[in-house]
Structure formats: structure tokens, C-alpha cells
Amino acid sequence: MDMKSLYLLIALAPLAGSLIAGLFGWAIGRRASHVVTILGVAVSAVLSLKVLSGFISGQTEVFNGSVYTWLTVGGHEYAVGFLVDKLTAMMMVVVSCVSLMVHIYTIGYMQEDPGYQRFFSYISLFTFSMLMLVMSNNFIQLFFGWEAVGLVSYLLIGFWFKRPTATFANLKAFLVNRVGDFGFLLGIGLVLAHFGGSLNYNDVFAAAPALANKTIQIFPGVEWSLMTVTCILLFVGAMGKSAQFPLHVWLPDSMEGPTPISALIHAATMVTAGLFMVSRMSPLFEMSDTALNFVMISGTITALFMGFLGIVQNDIKKVVAYSTLSQLGYMTVALGASAYSAAMFHVMTHAFFKALLFLGAGSVIMGMHHDQDMRNMGGLRKYMPITWITSLIGSLALIGTPFFSGFYSKDSIIEAVAASHLPFAGVAYWALIIGVFVTAFYSFRMYFLVFHGKERWMENHGAHHGHDDDHDDEEPSTDHHHGLGPNDKPHESPWVVTLPLLALAIPSVLIGFFAIEPLLFGDFFKGAITIDALKHPGMHELAEEFHGPVAMAVHALSTLPFWLALSGVVVAWFFYLKAPQIPAAIKQQFSAVHKVLENKYYLDDLYFNLFAKGARALGTLFWKVGDMLLIDGLMVNGTAKLVGVFSRLTRKLQTGFIYSYATTMIIGVLGLMTLWFAGIILR
Numbered sequence: 001m002d003m004k005s006l007y008l009l010i011a012l013a014p015l016a017g018s019l020i021a022g023l024f025g026w027a028i029g030r031r032a033s034h035v036v037t038i039l040g041v042a043v044s045a046v047l048s049l050k051v052l053s054g055f056i057s058g059q060t061e062v063f064n065g066s067v068y069t070w071l072t073v074g075g076h077e078y079a080v081g082f083l084v085d086k087l088t089a090m091m092m093v094v095v096s097c098v099s100l101m102v103h104i105y106t107i108g109y110m111q112e113d114p115g116y117q118r119f120f121s122y123i124s125l126f127t128f129s130m131l132m133l134v135m136s137n138n139f140i141q142l143f144f145g146w147e148a149v150g151l152v153s154y155l156l157i158g159f160w161f162k163r164p165t166a167t168f169a170n171l172k173a174f175l176v177n178r179v180g181d182f183g184f185l186l187g188i189g190l191v192l193a194h195f196g197g198s199l200n201y202n203d204v205f206a207a208a209p210a211l212a213n214k215t216i217q218i219f220p221g222v223e224w225s226l227m228t229v230t231c232i233l234l235f236v237g238a239m240g241k242s243a244q245f246p247l248h249v250w251l252p253d254s255m256e257g258p259t260p261i262s263a264l265i266h267a268a269t270m271v272t273a274g275l276f277m278v279s280r281m282s283p284l285f286e287m288s289d290t291a292l293n294f295v296m297i298s299g300t301i302t303a304l305f306m307g308f309l310g311i312v313q314n315d316i317k318k319v320v321a322y323s324t325l326s327q328l329g330y331m332t333v334a335l336g337a338s339a340y341s342a343a344m345f346h347v348m349t350h351a352f353f354k355a356l357l358f359l360g361a362g363s364v365i366m367g368m369h370h371d372q373d374m375r376n377m378g379g380l381r382k383y384m385p386i387t388w389i390t391s392l393i394g395s396l397a398l399i400g401t402p403f404f405s406g407f408y409s410k411d412s413i414i415e416a417v418a419a420s421h422l423p424f425a426g427v428a429y430w431a432l433i434i435g436v437f438v439t440a441f442y443s444f445r446m447y448f449l450v451f452h453g454k455e456r457w458m459e460n461h462g463a464h465h466g467h468d469d470d471h472d473d474e475e476p477s478t479d480h481h482h483g484l485g486p487n488d489k490p491h492e493s494p495w496v497v498t499l500p501l502l503a504l505a506i507p508s509v510l511i512g513f514f515a516i517e518p519l520l521f522g523d524f525f526k527g528a529i530t531i532d533a534l535k536h537p538g539m540h541e542l543a544e545e546f547h548g549p550v551a552m553a554v555h556a557l558s559t560l561p562f563w564l565a566l567s568g569v570v571v572a573w574f575f576y577l578k579a580p581q582i583p584a585a586i587k588q589q590f591s592a593v594h595k596v597l598e599n600k601y602y603l604d605d606l607y608f609n610l611f612a613k614g615a616r617a618l619g620t621l622f623w624k625v626g627d628m629l630l631i632d633g634l635m636v637n638g639t640a641k642l643v644g645v646f647s648r649l650t651r652k653l654q655t656g657f658i659y660s661y662a663t664t665m666i667i668g669v670l671g672l673m674t675l676w677f678a679g680i681i682l683r
Helices: 003-057 086-109 116-135 139-157 164-194 201-211 226-241 250-256 259-268 270-280 289-311 316-336 340-367 385-398 405-419 425-451 495-521 538-545 549-556 560-578 581-589 591-598 600-653 658-682
Strands: 063-073 076-084 215-217 223-225
Touching: 003 063, 003 076, 003 086, 003 116, 076 086, 076 116, 076 139, 086 116, 086 259, 086 270, 086 340, 086 495, 116 139, 116 259, 116 270, 139 164, 139 226, 139 250, 139 259, 139 270, 164 226, 164 250, 201 226, 215 226, 223 226, 226 270, 226 289, 250 259, 250 316, 259 270, 259 316, 259 340, 270 316, 270 340, 289 316, 289 425, 289 591, 289 600, 316 340, 316 405, 316 425, 340 385, 340 405, 340 495, 385 405, 385 425, 385 495, 405 425, 405 495, 405 538, 405 549, 405 560, 425 560, 495 538, 495 549, 560 581, 581 591, 591 600
Parallel strands: none
Antiparallel strands: 063 076, 215 223
16 A cells, blocks of 8 residues: 555544444444444554554655645645654554544443434544644645534534533634634735745745745734744634633533543644644744744743642543643643644643543543532542542653653653743743642642542532533433432443553553653654754753653652642642641632632633623624614615605695696796796896
């Protein structure tokens, strides 16, 4: 098989599975639907691993070519094309492997859902869209994949469409992403207008150096750097997809979707699309320090302030959601510090351990009979041993425990930001350092509340109602109720749920150790990522200090991030297992701060009242003034009234009596004669 056919098969196999399950699921049944979709994604995963291993061994060449030309305008071809280099290969493996685990997990999680076939069709379609995005070699196909993942995430977040909160959440996600996509489209428009008319990456990157100092006038008389404006607009697209401040508000609400898609969308794939895009556009971003600073500021705010929100959540999935936001902030800061390879390394490690945490949370929710409130849990370790150990591994990786995969990528980001010479780098560094403690605290607060301490589901029965994750109006079964009953006990999930947990736990521990050297300090990303080493020497300085993964982990034991992470775990253990009265007292003492955090800094209220209600008020104004008053009132009804008034006046003259008409004629003749005589006299 030639490489073009191989890449087509990787992209199209999940699409084929999706179409079969989506269009014919009613005919072929549940089992055949999940078999065909899992088979499609498995084909993609196996072939992606083959491609990546080929790149590692040096047997596979970079592929950049068109597959199908769909438009030719003015000598420029617009085609479906693939650019497969090591950056793409890594993302293909992450997307397809995590997606495969999610597909298998879904068999157990969605077992009783009437929309079973529809769900499998959607997640396979999502995998296809994501693969098209990462494999594209031009902006048009990138934008197609970009919009397709947005559409499918809308369908998945609102999967239980009879639940009002789900339909609100998916509409919110769709609208917030449209804001980002508008900026992204403007950025692509600037590329088309100024970079030689081609939208192929290679042509754009080749034209870029000549445009480094070019300026444009957005407002008359004000000169702007073309490169800065283009990069910032492209990054606005990434802010929407990768949920960066201030376009982050959709991601926590999207937990309304079933847990498997939380793992798929918010761990491994859709939210990393923006980070992948910025890394791919590194030749452009390297020419604008202003754009890099902008990226770093947005990431810093997200990394620190979204972490704070994770501390006050009681819904197990919401904690993991805010954790995702915070980690995406870390990756974005790395992009701003020109540590693209460190950002992509963290994208990869985070995909595995965050998918593990989401699926672990889903397993807990199943064991608790669909109660998501952590205040109703406790002591689950002995009832759910596999979920317990895998969730512990995921949490240790997340907080950056030495030798775990998250440690290598997260510490590399912190060091890269410390080495950056950008004006904002100092502030970003300290924000990330504080974020280390916050991450450890909320991660282990969740871990201790769920798996340790006393069993609270009996005493809290009926007190706190957990959010029912898998139950709505269209749910036919009656044996799933809200949380555990008086005689129920939690139970371990079936093997189709625990197998993906164990499979994801392995890379969560090992992949960082083996991948750090080639990915960060080898030439793995050579040709795929461009760094101006003179202006941004951060990664070069890191390479000089690196003496292998073992030495890095041992050295970490004496560094500030390690001790902050450890203290976060100890404080969480003390607060929630030994002295639970302390957090309650702190909450009471700092009730104002707690209220601000509980209301998510009031950003949702601001957006809702300013933009949503503002748009409605503006629409109402246009309707009442423009439509009702001007168009209906003045132009349509006003014209009719004018004709009516004129007709009424005319009707009074039409009496039907001959003497009236004779009188009118005589008066008219007298008037004309008067005018005639007056004219003669005046002459």
C-alpha cells in the first residue's frame, strides 16, 4: 500500500464506521454498531502507530501532497491534502488511541441508553473530523476539520437533548466557539490576502520572512504589523477551541454530555486543536513577540484562575473539567514562551492521564448509581479497587510527581517559561508555580473525598442530590435511580470500563520518561516546528541543563514545584480526612471570596447579561423601531393611510349632483379668466 492510500485509510476508516452506525444502526442493532465503529477507529490507531514507528526508525518520509482538488481559481488550487510529519504522526496516535479507549469504555457506560447507535456514530465522526484537522496541509482543510469538530461536539454535549441544561450547554459551546472561529477566519483571510494567494502551509511559510516588517492599516492612519495581527487573529480561534480566557466559559458547562465525550473532547482531542494549530504555525508566531506575549498572558490567566475554581467544585466531573482548563493554560503559556515542543509534549502526556481521570470519574459515577456529588462518596477504595488505583495514577501524573509522565512535561514547561526573555515571562512563571500547589490541592481533595475517609452515601442519602449523568426523559430503564439507595453499595465497573482505565494508566506512568529526550531535546520535531533560537533561546538553554530523565526526576526532589505539589497533597489530606472542620471554617470566614469562585468570577453572568441580553435588546429595538415603526408603520401602513386620506377628500368632490359639477366648472372658468386678465394688465 502506498503512503497516500495509507493516510486516506487512517482518516476515512472512522468515517465509514460512523456512517454505517448512524444511517443503518436501527437495522444492524447495538452490537454490530459498536463493532463497526470500534473496528474503524482500531484501524486508524494501528496504522497511526505504524506511521509513528516508521518516523522514529527513519523509514517513513514526510508526506505533503494533494489527494483531491475540488477548486481551481486564478491559478491556485484548493485541495484536500495531507501533511504528515512527526508532529502530525504524534497527534494521530494520541487522537486515535484515546478515541479507541473511549469507544471500548462506551460499551459499558452507555449500555442502557436508547441513543446507543447514535452515540457511537457521533464519536466516530468526531475522530474523523479531528484526524482531518491534524493531517491537513492547507488552511481550508484545517478550517473544515476545525468546524467539523465544533459541530460534532455540539451534537455530543447536547446528546441528551430532552434535558434543558444539556441543550443550553451545547448552544453555549457552539456560540462561544463561533466567536473564536470568526477571529480564526479573519486570520485566514489575511493570509489569503497578503501571503501570495495560496493557503498551503509550505507556500505561506515560504512567503512569511519577506512580510516580517510589513504593516497594514486596519483603522485609517494607524499602522499595524501584519504578522502580529494575523497571529493574534489565528490565536483567537485557538482561544475558542482550546478554552483560553476569556473564551473558556463553554468547557465546564459541556460536562452535561455523557462522560465518554468529556474524556474524548476535553482531554485528548478538540481542546488540543488550538494548541496543535499554534505549533504548526510556529514559523509565523516566531516573527511576532507581541503575539507571543498575547498568547502567554491568556494562558497565564487560564492556568492560575481556572485552577482556583477547581477547589470549590462538588461535582466530580467539574473538578476534572477545571483541571483541564488549568492544564490547557500551562500548554498555552509554553507556546507563548516559544517552547512549542514542550507544549505538544504536555498535550500528549495530558491526553492520556486526563482521559484516565475522566473515565475514572465516569466509573465512580456508575458505581455510585449516577450520583456525581463528591459529598455523597467516601471510602470507595475497597469497593472499586481498579478505579481507585488508576485514578490515583492519573492524579499523581497530573500533579507532576517525579517519574510520572505529567512531571516531565509540566516541569519542562515551567523551566522553559523561566528561561524565556519575553516581558511577561516573570509573571507567568510565578503564576505557574502557584498553580502547582493549587493543582495538587484540588486533585487530592477530589481523591480523598471519593476514595478515602468515611462512607458518606448512607448519612447523606437524600441530602445532596448528585447530578444524574446518565439519566433523562428518554431513559427507559427504571433500575437506575438518583444515587445509592439505603440498601445499595458501590460496585466495581464491568471489564469494558476497567480495561481502558488500565490501558490508559500505562502511558500515564511511562510515556514521559521515554519520550522527553527525543521530543524536547532530540530532533523529533525538526522541520515541523520552527524556533528563532537567537530571539527565543529558552529551549536551547534547557537542553544544556538536561542530563537524562532519571537525573531530571532526582533533581526535582530539591526544587520548589515538587515541594509545592507535596504540600498541596498534605494540606488536602489534612483538611479533608483529619480536620474537615477547617475547610468549613475557611469557607465561612472568606464567604465573599467563596461566592466569587462559586459564581466563576461572574463571567457567565457578564456574558449573559451583556451579550445575550444585549443582543436580544438590540434585536427588540430593531424590531420595534425598524420593523414595526419605520417599515410596517411608516412605509406600509403609512402609505395606505395616505392613500385613504386622499381618497376621502376626493370622494367629497364626487357628489353625483349635476349642479355641483356645473358650479365647479363655472368657478374653474372664472378662475382661469381672472388669471388671464391679470396677466394682460400686468404686461
